[in-house]
Amino acid sequence: MMSRLKVMPDNPPRRPQAEALKPPPETTAAPAKIETRDLSFFYGENQVLFDVSMTIRERAVTALIGPSGCGKSTFLRTINRMNDIIEGTRLTGHVSLEGIDIYAKQVDVVALRNRVGMVFQKSNPFPKSIFENVAYGPKIAGERKKKVLAEIVQRSLKRAALWEEVKDRLNDSALALSGGQQQRLCIARALATDPDVLLMDEPASALDPASTAKIEDLIFELKENYTIVIVTHNMQQASRISDQTAFFYEGRLIEMEPTTALFTKPREQRTEDYITGRFG
Amino acid sequence: MKGDSHLLLRRFSLSRAKEQAIQFSLFLCALLSVVTTLGIIIVLVNEAVVAVGPNAAFFQEVSLKEFFTDTRWTPQFADKHFGVLPLLAGTFLIAGIAALIALPIGLASAIYLCEYAAPRTRDFVKPSLEILAGVPTVVYGYFALVFVTPYLLKPIFQDLLGFDVGVFNAASAGIVVGVMILPMVSSLSEDALRAVPRGLREAGYALGSTKFDVSVKIVLPAAASGIMASFLLAISRAVGETMAVSIAAGMTPALTMNPFRSVQTMTSYIVNVSLGDTPAGSVQYQSLYAIALTLFCITLAMNILSQVVLSRYREVYE
Numbered sequence: 232m233m234s235r236l237k238v239m240p241d242n243p244p245r246r247p248q249a250e251a252l253k254p255p256p257e258t259t260a261a262p263a264k265i266e267t268r269d270l271s272f273f274y275g276e277n278q279v280l281f282d283v284s285m286t287i288r289e290r291a292v293t294a295l296i297g298p299s300g301c302g303k304s305t306f307l308r309t310i311n312r313m314n315d316i317i318e319g320t321r322l323t324g325h326v327s328l329e330g331i332d333i334y335a336k337q338v339d340v341v342a343l344r345n346r347v348g349m350v351f352q353k354s355n356p357f358p359k360s361i362f363e364n365v366a367y368g369p370k371i372a373g374e375r376k377k378k379v380l381a382e383i384v385q386r387s388l389k390r391a392a393l394w395e396e397v398k399d400r401l402n403d404s405a406l407a408l409s410g411g412q413q414q415r416l417c418i419a420r421a422l423a424t425d426p427d428v429l430l431m432d433e434p435a436s437a438l439d440p441a442s443t444a445k446i447e448d449l450i451f452e453l454k455e456n457y458t459i460v461i462v463t464h465n466m467q468q469a470s471r472i473s474d475q476t477a478f479f480y481e482g483r484l485i486e487m488e489p490t491t492a493l494f495t496k497p498r499e500q501r502t503e504d505y506i507t508g509r510f511g
Numbered sequence: 512m513k514g515d516s517h518l519l520l521r522r523f524s525l526s527r528a529k530e531q532a533i534q535f536s537l538f539l540c541a542l543l544s545v546v547t548t549l550g551i552i553i554v555l556v557n558e559a560v561v562a563v564g565p566n567a568a569f570f571q572e573v574s575l576k577e578f579f580t581d582t583r584w585t586p587q588f589a590d591k592h593f594g595v596l597p598l599l600a601g602t603f604l605i606a607g608i609a610a611l612i613a614l615p616i617g618l619a620s621a622i623y624l625c626e627y628a629a630p631r632t633r634d635f636v637k638p639s640l641e642i643l644a645g646v647p648t649v650v651y652g653y654f655a656l657v658f659v660t661p662y663l664l665k666p667i668f669q670d671l672l673g674f675d676v677g678v679f680n681a682a683s684a685g686i687v688v689g690v691m692i693l694p695m696v697s698s699l700s701e702d703a704l705r706a707v708p709r710g711l712r713e714a715g716y717a718l719g720s721t722k723f724d725v726s727v728k729i730v731l732p733a734a735a736s737g738i739m740a741s742f743l744l745a746i747s748r749a750v751g752e753t754m755a756v757s758i759a760a761g762m763t764p765a766l767t768m769n770p771f772r773s774v775q776t777m778t779s780y781i782v783n784v785s786l787g788d789t790p791a792g793s794v795q796y797q798s799l800y801a802i803a804l805t806l807f808c809i810t811l812a813m814n815i816l817s818q819v820v821l822s823r824y825r826e827v828y829e
Contacts, residue, residue: 311717313713313716313717316712316713316716318629318630341719341720341721342719344716344717344718344719345718345719348717348718349713349717351710351713351714351717353710355708355710355711355713355714356714357711357714357715357729357733358711358732358733359732367715367718367728368718368719371718371719371720371721371724371728372719417714420714420718421717421718424718424719
């Protein structure tokens with residue numbers, strides 16, 4: 232697994248630092264997948280994340296909640312270095328994936344993004360056919376064989392619970408699908424590169440309740456095999472689907488707990504105020 | 512109370528009258544360009560197809576068959592021939608050379624400006640490109656004649672490769688017209704690339720694309736129709752270009768695809784005859800209108816085509 236990230240061996244593993252965070256009792260079995268240490272992030276002069284240290288467990292769903300502008304999406308986008316494409320941004324601190332510092336000079340961003348897939352708030356299928364959308368990732372990674380591509384497309388669409396609906400029209404334009412189908416197509420497209428982490432930035436916020444329920448079921452199934460980090464502004468959604476919940480406020484990680492604990496017995500006053508709807 | 516509301520009503524209708532007057536005068540301004548276009552079409556059709564005045568129209572003296580199939584264009588000779596093919600060939604030879612230069616370079620610079628260039632670089636490169644569009648076309652023609660032909664074409668194609676490069680030639684005209692339409696291709700294509708939603712680029716990067724993958728495999732296909740439209744508009748501009756080609760390509764109506772020979776385009780024929788002492792009402796004189804009508808139809812068709820292509824692509828994202 233680690234060999235897929237092109238990194239020099241002199242990169243020190245950061246796992247020992249994980250002891251610093253008290254591991255939550257329910258999930259001690261799951262090893263840490265992603266860790267951040269003192270992560271700060273700047274848009275120009277404007278600091279939007281302040282010293283965020285977080286441990287994200289493997290094969291679990293971690294929800295990031297908080298009011299608009301609290302930095303939860305920015306935090307999510309540091310994990311696959313999507314913020315790199317925005318000009319004038321700066322990051323300090325560390326983000327590691329399986330102990331490897333993903334912001335180290337030797338890291339190949341393309342390889343990183345192949346392992347860390349992403350689904351966006353607004354579904355963004357390419358104006359191509361359904362097949363071509365899903366096959367895009369494997370194709371740019373160099374896969375040419377038609378048979379292999381067809382297998383990947385079928386497997387990914389099945390995992391995204393879309394195969395039955397589109398199997399007879401794989402060559403139709405992806406833009407002809409409904410909003411909920413488009414979002415599941417985007418999930419299938421992200422799964423096609425065979426990642427082990429899936430980042431989701433409010434994936435259901437633009438969908439109707441029925442489509443939202445489908446996406447939530449899907450997330451529940453996917454956590455068998457994937458580490459999922461999901462940003463949501465919907466607290467019911469966070470409590471339904473996640474194992475861990477992190478509450479962000481004004482760029483700071485206020486608290487992170489197993490989801491049940493956070494929603495029933497929050498430690499911090501601000502968390503309680505937010506989850507009881509006093510602000511946000 | 513009653514008086515107040517009366518005042519209110521009067522002032523209201525007065526401002527409405529003013530509003531209507533403004534609307535009407537704006538409508539007149541818009542109408543002006545429509546009327547001008549109609550006027551041009553009427554004059555062209557009147558002189559070329561069906562004459563209302565005392566002189567016979569061009570196509571009443573020269574058959575459509577001769578116009579489109581005769582391979583000689585010799586209106587000023589004793590043995591008159593009115594075959595438009597040499598002029599069409601000259602026009603499209605030059606437009607073709609121009610397209611060969613402007614389309615790839617224009618598209619490449621659009622991709623660079625939109626996807627690669629840092630904002631500071633773009634702020635410098637974009638205005639410099641647009642300066643090219645502001646150079647008077649006569650300067651381009653002169654530049655072709657005194658620089659491109661003697662210092663670019665002759666050393667390479669004549670001295671090195673053994674072609675016979677004339678003083679007036681289609682290649683030099685094509686090259687400068689290409690440079691002339693380059694800013695148009697680049698700026699319209701850039702608009703098309705910029706209209707591609709950010710989300711598509713992000714999706715591409717998130718799937719492990721390099722910048723080149725995103726530019727070529729995602730943004731470019733998504734902007735294809737806008738880019739096609741920019742190509743068509745630029746070629747239509749090249750077809751209609753007059754001054755530079757009159758100076759650089761010469762006045763020899765020749766049915767040739769040899770870029771190093773002198774050719775005459777439809778536009779330079781019009782210049783040629785307009786400046787000469789051709790008697791009004793003669794067939795040569797009427798031929799101007801036939802050529803102008805042909806030119807008008809070609810550029811109109813290309814502009815309409817580009818509009819159609821463009822409107823199809825707007826549907827995808829709105």
